[in-house]
Amino acid sequence: MSMKMTKQERSWVLYDVGNSAFVMLSTALIPVYFATLAEPGSSVVVAWGYAETVASLVLALLMPVLGSLADLKGNKKKFLIGFIGTGAVACAALGIPTHALAFLVVYVISSVMLNGSMVFYDAFLVDATTEDRYDLVSSNGYAWGYIGSCIPFVACLAVVLGGPAVGIDMGVGMKIAFLITAAWWVAFSVPVIRNVHQTHYKPRQPRLMRATFRGLAATMRSIARDRRILLFMLAYFFYIDGVHTIIKMSTSYGTELGIDAVQLVLALLVTQFVAFPSAIAYGRLSTRFGTxxxxxxxxxxxxxxxLFAAFFLRSAFEFWVLAICVGLFQGGIQALSRSEFGKIIPKEHANEYFGFFDIFGKYAAVMGTFLVSLFTQLTGNPSAGVLSIAVLFVVGFVLMAKVPAGVYEDGPAR
Structure with missing residues (x-):
């Protein structure tokens, strides 16, 4: 199998470069900025966790229906463009609110649009390449997303952290950072919009909404009947919960422990550099050892x-160790989950299936962020919140181990 990617594959990969800039900003700098807007004495972890919970819940409710509509001929790209455009505008507008609650409302909108666009983007994998190259292309998407996001993020860091030296306070610096990120996101969306076209689709039908809900019901029955898909999605539900929670809550958790904001941000930047070769390596190792x-x-x-985060994370040094360890596995687990799911679903229903796939991921994120916030609030100890999600990795591991081996040639029957 050739390691060289086609124009379509490269165009698809570049969208990961574009959207990852906002993912990086929302992981590292936005929670720190939100802490400056929050009321003195309020818990940043609790407020941020509940905001992420709302965003995930809204997305999980919307995406199956929108995904089914996007499977119709010519719709996938329209939905992708709509979500990118709305999300980029909301991202740029994050610099406007000066009150914590208003800021969280705009953030939830931008987060829903970002993650919604990712569902349509993931579904475009089946159009951008062939099944035997899913692991390779998906891994390259995450890898280049990690390294590519560092460019606008470093520019944002320079403005936010270096701004005071030239008279730019953090508020103005963050406004500039939001604009830089939105522009980067839009610019790297152009290749996938221009060069990747929907080749797998459902034919248009009369009584569109009725047909849409009937299609969703058929997909749910298909998932319930297919043991491989069902077990895979259940396993994904549990283990991706922990992954998303660690991504979304790491900076807030570090802030709660009193770790310096600069140390937090730089450690997360190192995660991106470590994740770049690790994600590519994971894609290649999967062809040798199996996905x-x-x-x-x-x-x-x-x-x-x-376990390390719950019991040993107390200082900036341990946070750096944690960031490097996360970088080794973050891209691989996300990329291979996406590509493996793409192998076992009917390609003409990709958006529909990825919509349900996203439900499992987003409801898991609801549970993870909620558990961290709840146990932190009840115990007053952030470590208890982190420890509460460890069991979900155990459940995910056991379920994944039970997924039947083998790949369907034509996807599951509907």
């Missing part, structure tokens, strides 16, 4: 990472 086996390795590693 499921590599997923099991990553889930086991994340369980150990969670």
């Amino acid at each position: 499921r086996r590599m997923l099991l390795v990553a889930v086991g590693a994340y369980f150990c990472i969670t």
